[in-house]
Amino acid sequence: MNLLEYHAKTGVLGPAGIKVPNGRWCEDPEAAALAAAELGPSVVKAQVPTGHRGKAGGVRMVDTPEQAHAAARELLRITFAGHRATAVLVEERAPVAREFYAAVLYSPRERAPLVMFAAEGGMDIEEVAARGTDTIRRQLVMSPDRFHTADAAAMLDDLGLDHMKPRIADVLTRLYRRYRETDAELIEINPLAELADHTLVALDCKFVLDDAAAFRQPSHLAVAAADPATELESRAAALGLKYIELNGSVGILANGAGLTMTTMDIVRHFGGHPANFLEIGGDAYVKAGSALELVLDNPRVRSLVVNFCGAFARTDVMACGVIEAWQRLKPAIPVFFSVHGTGEEEAVELIKREFAKDPFDLMEDAVRAAVAAAQ
């Protein structure tokens, strides 16, 4: 999950001693006008957890409180990639001499943290790479608890940074320490600005919190921006189920991420359109009943495919959940089963007894029948 820029700056960078511009969190245009009156020439930035905000018009330069008021009013109305800003950040405008890029992430190939720096900033790192200017430096941290200023300084040779080198190395080590202790999946400062007086200021910050570690980062979790979710997706999240609502008419209930994605793929392969992604793998397999209820509450669903292949998940337990929900909800749509793996014999018996038909042997045939029935 992502933090908004304001929370990344005040909650992550600030406490690490990385400077950020003086700014105010403003939830309405009046607050933005007051902030601009206090701060002078400012930047008004929509607080949305999405990239390319600047290109989408989410950042405005203002010189007066009246301009700040107008900018905030507009930014609080626009939707950016599905996100509506609930606040704007009004920041003092800094006299920038030079812009850099700094980030810490991990390398799946090396299974190690990766510190990145570029002597050009303010644009996507992919754009910098495409320019072929050899200004990007990458440093793997093979002992993750050891990344010191000397390691950071060693990254910064031959970039023409001169007297700025120690200051940048200091920011990189602070950023790295923050990456480790805040359970970040990614921290990116872009741009990291050198001001006229040579101080370094983080003008923007992207922070992605590792979902798996959110439980031990309560202060960041409390302000993490929620992904845009439909009503059904919010209900699923409350139940601890991974559900994604889609536009099609073939409802899907499967176990395991891989099998569920494959079921969606096969629906498309036969010319149909999936109505959802919903997997009840892992520990969630005991929730088959409430999962089915979610699938059926999508009014676009016209047929249902239930595709179980039990490994960890027991198909007999899942079949019980499906049958319990089916008896309770009495849906008026056709359902097509394919069931294999752990608990298969019991599951097939249960399904035959309740639905008076055998599951399909091949998942492809079950999906094909469900696609035909939805048309």
Next chain:
Amino acid sequence: MTAFPILRRTDRVLVQGITGAQGTFWTERMLSVGTNVVGGVNPKRAGRKHLDLPVFASVRAAVAAMPIDITVLFVPPAYVRDAALDAIEAGVRGLVVLTEHVPIQDMLTVFARARVLGARIVGPNTAGLVTPGEAFVGIMPGHNKNVFRPGRIGVISRSGSLGTLICLNLTRAGLGQSSFVGVGGDGMLGTTTEEALRALDRDPRTDAVVLVGEIGGAMEEDAAGYAATMAKPVVAFIAGRAAPPGRRMGHAGAIVTGNAGSHASKREALERAGVTVVDTPHDIAAALFARLRLPVQDTV
């Protein structure tokens, strides 16, 4: 010397978290196929027996009492780091981490230590390893003869459920498996698809490899680079073609951002490497038959 990540019956297996409900359920099944489980770990039950196996306070204590080749972790996410470090410091060379939702920073610590001490990790978020007719570790139906049969096809999968379905299809088509390697669904894994592919390429009991991938990351693209150098045929199925971009599809690693990690990118890389990429799991067996006969047809 073990062939890890290919599992052998001779591998001496320790189960961390053996006394829990899942640890017990799956250890019984591992034992039922002949897996050489020699003991378990639970700090609170040390000194007792569970499933007739000795329970130790730590991996270090277990290693002091008996040789261990592989440890399999049935441990909750917040405890994986310390359990894995215990195993690595004790000198165990093979770790199978089944747990989903292990914090990234914890795994970075574990991987760094494993690198220094020469341990290999499979997972996290893997369904485990199966060598039909010999042994299995993890949460796969390795005891189910409808799913797994001994044979000469190696299978690599990020997903347990889809990997199970594909092994079942192979078994029905008369194609037994030499080894199943579940690499796991996370974005950073101790054994990548490419590393598993190298192991199966070296394995004299494997004639061909089925690569079961999914969207997200670059593991399939990386594996393609190696597949291009292989004499053994490789057939691939990549899940997630119909997935909407920018959404995480159940697995932490299954997300497409921009062009990176897309189905099209993986398919193109694999096909360029001479891998047969099929559209449905059902097509895998037919593709294998065609590919395994190819050299014969060439020499006619």
